Amino acid sequence: KVLVLVSVVSSLLVTTQEPLVDVSTSAVLETCFDVIFVMEFLCRCISSPSKRIYVQDPFNWCDMLAALGLPLRASVGFVLQPLSSLEAPTVQQVLLLLFLPIFRFLKLLRYFESFHLLVDAGKNSIAALPVLFYTMAVITLLSSSAIYLVESRDNIPSLPHSIWLALVTMTTVGYGDYAPKSTGGYFVVATLTGVSVLFLALPVGIIGHVFTACWESRAQVLLMNRVRKCLVKWGYTIKDLKILVEYVDADGDGTLNLPEFIELIRQMRIGLTSDSAVDLFMLFDDDHSGLVDYNEFLRHIFPDQYVEYIQDKQQEDEEMRSSSKRVS
Structure with missing residues (x-):
């Protein structure tokens, strides 16, 4: 550093x-x-x-x-x-x-693992941003048209100049290169200032709320990202994970208890301590049954591949049912 x-x-x-x-x-x-x-x-x-x-x-x-x-x-x-x-x-x-x-x-x-939290907050808040940008564009066009109508051409030569004044007013930058001079212009810009202060608080509040939610669960998020990165780094695939789960499943019931899960993490050699493995086990155990099966493990580590795995499994089941019907 x-x-x-x-x-x-x-x-x-x-x-x-x-x-x-x-x-x-x-x-x-x-x-x-x-x-x-x-x-x-x-x-x-x-x-x-x-x-x-x-x-x-x-x-x-x-x-x-x-x-x-x-x-x-x-x-x-x-x-x-x-x-x-x-x-x-x-x-x-x-x-x-x-x-x-x-x-x-x-x-x-x-060296800044918390940077992932900011990235996740941005991703989670993207869905709300398009409508906010659209509303901002509508407010900008309406206010710039009003400014252009009430101001003289000596002060605001064209509509793009009016749009520029509306933008710097909405963002509270206020460069001062263009400013209203008429009474109507002062009224429009003052109204725009009040509206923009209230409006711009919306995206800040949304992103701040999402980041706060990510920050409160930062330990779990960072641990999950660390595990996922280690698995990808060492080239583990869903087939490898299935083989490892079956290998450490001593009683062969298709699920892993805490000692078996810790042994799984040890066999994978991804650099996690026993305490981190316990935290990971509690994170994977969605139903709080004290057991983690292969589907729960895969759903948390590789969510995209988990969806593909379920789809392939459903397709195989349908093909087996179709073939059994033809045989019968």
Whole structure:
């Protein structure tokens, strides 16, 4: 973490109007950082059980992008001139001076497991956003048309200028480049301000409520994400899980009690402690029966594959019934 932060600060020191670090010193530091990040990327990629899954994981894309710094720096001769002295910077210089620090900083995302909660809150609140955006567009068009009608052309030259004034008013930005001057304009903008304050509280409240719900169950959500990521990382499929469940099911009743479930987690070797395995067992036990079957396990870990599994099973049952009818 410290190395990433130091590398970002080092990159920003040469983008000031008067560079705070000599270009040669900066080139040595940046090259060292690039070499370290390339080695980190190669080590992660080589040690990954599944290279395909490693490449598909968005949290690893930042490692790949940060590793591009070394070949890009080599293509420009390693020494970069300060950004303020470049009248027409090349693509490589723009990437190295402006975007590479961002790629490096995004490497820290993997250390913030709670970031998943923000992503989940955004996904869960997406369904309510289209109608809110539509309502906002209606309010903007109505208010901008009213402003355009009551204001003179010297003040608001066109309808797009009126729309711009309505937008900056609704979002409470208020740049001040355009403002009402007539009494009617003041009335319309004042009304729009009051309406927008009430309206913009809706999406904030919805997203805040969803995030609060996710945050209250953060322990279970983060544990589930961790388990799912480990299983995907090690290449486990639903067939593998079924074989493991049958293997640890000592009494052969098709369900797992707590000791059997802990043994399952141990056999999977995904790095969970016994306490985490107990928490996971309680999370999977939907009916609080003290037992977890294969369907419950699969439904929580791989919900999409669980739906496909149930559909395939139903189709197989229908085919068996059809064949039995034909035989009879």
